[in-house]
Amino acid sequence: MKKFFAILLAFVMVFGLAACGGSDTTDEDAATDALKVGFIYIGSINDGGYTQAQHAGTVAMEKYFKGKVKTLYQENVSDSDKSAAMTAAINLMDQGCTVIVGTSYGFMDALDELANSDEYKDIKFLHFSGNKMNDTNFGNYFGATEEPRYLTGIIAGMMTETNKLGYVGAYPYTEVQIGINAFTLGAQSVNPDVEVKVVYINSWYDPEKERSAADELLAQGCDIITQHCDTTGPQVAAAESGKYAIGYNVDNSQVEAVKPAYLTSAIWHHEKFLIPTVEKILAGTWTPESYYGTMADGYMDIAPMTDLVPADVQTKVNEVRDQMIAGEFHPFSGEIYYNDGKVLCEEGQTLDRAAIWSINGLVKGAKGNN
Numbered sequence: 001m002k003k004f005f006a007i008l009l010a011f012v013m014v015f016g017l018a019a020c021g022g023s024d025t026t027d028e029d030a031a032t033d034a035l036k037v038g039f040i041y042i043g044s045i046n047d048g049g050y051t052q053a054q055h056a057g058t059v060a061m062e063k064y065f066k067g068k069v070k071t072l073y074q075e076n077v078s079d080s081d082k083s084a085a086m087t088a089a090i091n092l093m094d095q096g097c098t099v100i101v102g103t104s105y106g107f108m109d110a111l112d113e114l115a116n117s118d119e120y121k122d123i124k125f126l127h128f129s130g131n132k133m134n135d136t137n138f139g140n141y142f143g144a145t146e147e148p149r150y151l152t153g154i155i156a157g158m159m160t161e162t163n164k165l166g167y168v169g170a171y172p173y174t175e176v177q178i179g180i181n182a183f184t185l186g187a188q189s190v191n192p193d194v195e196v197k198v199v200y201i202n203s204w205y206d207p208e209k210e211r212s213a214a215d216e217l218l219a220q221g222c223d224i225i226t227q228h229c230d231t232t233g234p235q236v237a238a239a240e241s242g243k244y245a246i247g248y249n250v251d252n253s254q255v256e257a258v259k260p261a262y263l264t265s266a267i268w269h270h271e272k273f274l275i276p277t278v279e280k281i282l283a284g285t286w287t288p289e290s291y292y293g294t295m296a297d298g299y300m301d302i303a304p305m306t307d308l309v310p311a312d313v314q315t316k317v318n319e320v321r322d323q324m325i326a327g328e329f330h331p332f333s334g335e336i337y338y339n340d341g342k343v344l345c346e347e348g349q350t351l352d353r354a355a356i357w358s359i360n361g362l363v364k365g366a367k368g369n370n
Contacts, residue, residue, distance in 0.1 A: 035099065035282060037061075038092030039073040040085060042104040043205050043230055050205070050230035051075070053249035054103045054128070057270025064275050068282065072097055079106025079204065086110040093123060099281060101126045101274075104204065105175070108132050124281060129175060131290075131357075139288035141273050143300045145175075146182035146356065147324050148266035150331040151302050151317050152246045153186020155263055156224045157194050158313045159244060160187075166217030167198045168210055168227040168234045172368055176200075176228045177359050179266070181344075182331045183226060184366040190316065197222055198368040205230040211237050218243060224263075232258055244308065251303035265303040272299040292353055296325045332356055337364045 039058055043051035055073070062071045072095055074088040085107040089100050100123060102111045108130035115125040115138035125138045133140050156165050165187060169176045180198055187194045199216055201209040210229045214237035217225060225238040226246040232255060238245035239261035247265035252258050273291055280286035293299025302321070305314050323329035332351035336344040338361045345351055362368055 034068055034070040036070050036097040037099040038097030039101045039103060040077050040088045040107055041073055041075045042077060042079045044075050047230055048232040049249045053268050054270055057274055060271035061274040061278060069278060079104040082110045089114055099124045103128045105129045133288050133290055135288060141291035143268060143293040145179050145266060146331045147295045148300050148302045149179045149182035150186035151321055152264060152266055153183040154190050154317050155309060155313055156246060157187030157191035160194060160224050162221050162223045163194045164222045165194060165196045166222030166225045167196055168213040168229050169198050169200045170204045170229050171202055172200050174357055174359050177362060178356055179228050180366055181363045184363050185331055188365055196366040198366060200368060201229060207231045207233050210234055235261060253306050262306055263309050264305045267301055267303050269298055272297060339364045339366060
């Protein structure tokens with residue numbers, strides 16, 4: 001009898017495992033086989049700006065591959081501490097990630113060192129906004145922010161009543177200056193009397209400084225505030241002052257704290273880079289590149305303009321947007337001067353990527369204050 005029950009119990013256990021474990025085993029195998037991609041973030045994934053935009057691209061990419069890719073991430077990693085970035089990357093690799101993506105400029109040196117070490121030569125590294133790469137396992141990517149920034153400048157130039165526009169900038173660094181200059185040129189294209197006042201906070205992510213800088217600009221008479229920093233602080237400041245705000249990174253039209261002020265944002269669609277890149281990695285055809293996404297390929301854009309933007313302004317913006325996408329207009333073209341009188345771009349000239357990334361200063365009509 002005991003022998004009978006032992007056989008029966010064994011049968012039930014085997015049958016039970018077969019009946020209820022099939023899909024779980026398949027999922028487990030799929031998860032094991034999935035390509036693991038690790039992301040290093042400077043902020044939190046719900047910061048209402050920069051990191052939220054990065055993570056939205058991550059989520060969209062993972063969803064696209066339907067189980068073939070699994071993403072992991074580490075939030076709130078300091079990009080001013082190389083060891084912190086290296087630790088985050090190593091932690092992700094220890095969890096099985098064979099692709100590491102660093103999403104802030106300050107992560108560049110850490111990824112560069114890891115990519116060029118023998119220990120991690122089989123790992124693929126991608127870096128957002130940097131300029132270092134190699135020929136084997138380290139590439140970088142960024143976008144033509146000058147395009148949406150110019151369009152948001154048109155909005156601001158047509159809507160301002162004081163002719164004073166405020167810009168909260170992270171650092172007096174080329175990446176930030178490209179955006180400030182494009183915004184200024186867009187505003188000047190429709191309003192030659194406009195001036196852009198810039199306050200640098202010397203940080204990519206500092207909610208308190210971002211808000212304080214916006215308050216300073218509002219006190220100087222700026223009636224539209226925009227930004228190159230990570231949180232909604234400047235937009236909230238504008239809303240609380242009864243002025244307008246133009247955001248960055250994500251569409252904040254549904255954020256209650258900024259709704260009364262929000263016009264649009266210069267935004268990213270990071271999945272437009274991540275999906276084809278990961279497809280190549282899965283296929284074994286990936287080689288490092290320095291990608292520069294545009295509005296034409298869907299990587300850059302502006303968020304839908306809200307009802308606060310008058311119809312004639314929307315018409316003008318969409319007209320220029322269409323020209324950019326068609327390759328008929330470029331923000332850095334024609335005669336452009338720095339605010340110290342030096343020539344940035346000559347009549348009949350259009351700056352290429354290398355020339356744009358050699359920008360070192362602000363154009364006429366824009367003035368920075370540290």
